[in-house]
Amino acid sequence: xxxxxxxxxxxxxxxxxxxxxxxxxxxxxxxxxxxxxxxxxxxxxxxxxxxxxxxxxxxxxxxxxxxxxxxxxxxxxxxxxxxxxxxxxxxxxxxxxxxxxxxxxxxxxxxxxxxxxxxxxxxxxxxxxxxxxxxxxxxxxxxxxxxxxxxxxxxxxxxxxxxx
Numbered sequence: 001x002x003x004x005x006x007x008x009x010x011x012x013x014x015x016x017x018x019x020x021x022x023x024x025x026x027x028x029x030x031x032x033x034x035x036x037x038x039x040x041x042x043x044x045x046x047x048x049x050x051x052x053x054x055x056x057x058x059x060x061x062x063x064x065x066x067x068x069x070x071x072x073x074x075x076x077x078x079x080x081x082x083x084x085x086x087x088x089x090x091x092x093x094x095x096x097x098x099x100x101x102x103x104x105x106x107x108x109x110x111x112x113x114x115x116x117x118x119x120x121x122x123x124x125x126x127x128x129x130x131x132x133x134x135x136x137x138x139x140x141x142x143x144x145x146x147x148x149x150x151x152x153x154x155x156x157x158x159x160x161x162x163x164x
Contacts, residue, residue, distance in 0.1 A: 006054045011041035011148075015064055017072040019110075021117040024083060030097045038071070038119075039150040040064055040126065045143045055141065063130050074110045076117045086111060119157025123149040127159050139163075 020035040042064055044055045077086045077095050085096045093109045095102045114121040127147035131139060140163075148158040 005045060006048055007043055007045040008054045008057060008060065009041065009043040010057060010060050010064065011039065012061060015040040015061070015068055017068045017074075019071050019074050019076050021076040023116050023118055024081070024097065028083070028098065030084075030100065033075075033102065036151050038122070040068055041148040041150075042127075042130070043146040043148075045146075046141050047143070049141060055138070059138070063133050064126075066133070067126050067129050071110055073108075075104050075108055076122065077109055077111050078114045078117050078121075079111050080113055080115045082115070119149045119151040119155070120159065121157075123147045123157050124159045127161055131161070 016037055016039050018035060018037050020033055022031045022033045024030045042060060044060065046054045048054060075093075077093065078084055079086050083097055085094075087094050088106055088111070091106050093104045093106050093111070095104075112122070112125055114125055124147075126149065127145055130147065131142075131145060134142075142163055144160055144162045146158060146160045148156045150156045
């Protein structure tokens with residue numbers, strides 16, 4: 001007997017955000033501040049509902065768009081990095097790494113609870129953010145969520161979260 005599996009996938013031209021970031025790697029190497037036009041895609045696996053949907057495309061697009069809009073035209077800063085300190089001081093955000101220091105207007109920043117602003121960790125943050133926005137009924141219909149973030153053309157970071 002065969003087993004069926006269902007999924008829906010969304011990626012759209014408007015599921016894009018322009019944002020600046022920098023990452024560290026190999027211990028003490030820190031990139032220069034730079035930006036990307038990040039692209040987002042999501043895939044949901046689950047059973048078909050009474051409408052023969054895995055998940056409503058409109059709700060999926062809208063949920064992702066809300067998150068994308070929050071990140072658009074912002075500086076993405078990690079708040080859990082072991083060597084980068086990020087502090088909000090009044091209307092400014094100060095980021096420090098070793099002898100380097102950046103100061104931004106707070107309205108231009110998104111402080112992400114991640115260790116580094118890599119595509120992989122941004123995808124994880126976005127995926128959990130999306131799941132948090134769903135109703136309990138919507139969540140229970142999902143077997144897994146895969147969320148992908150393209151940092152540069154052809155360079156994707158992704159996460160797959162499976163239901164408990």
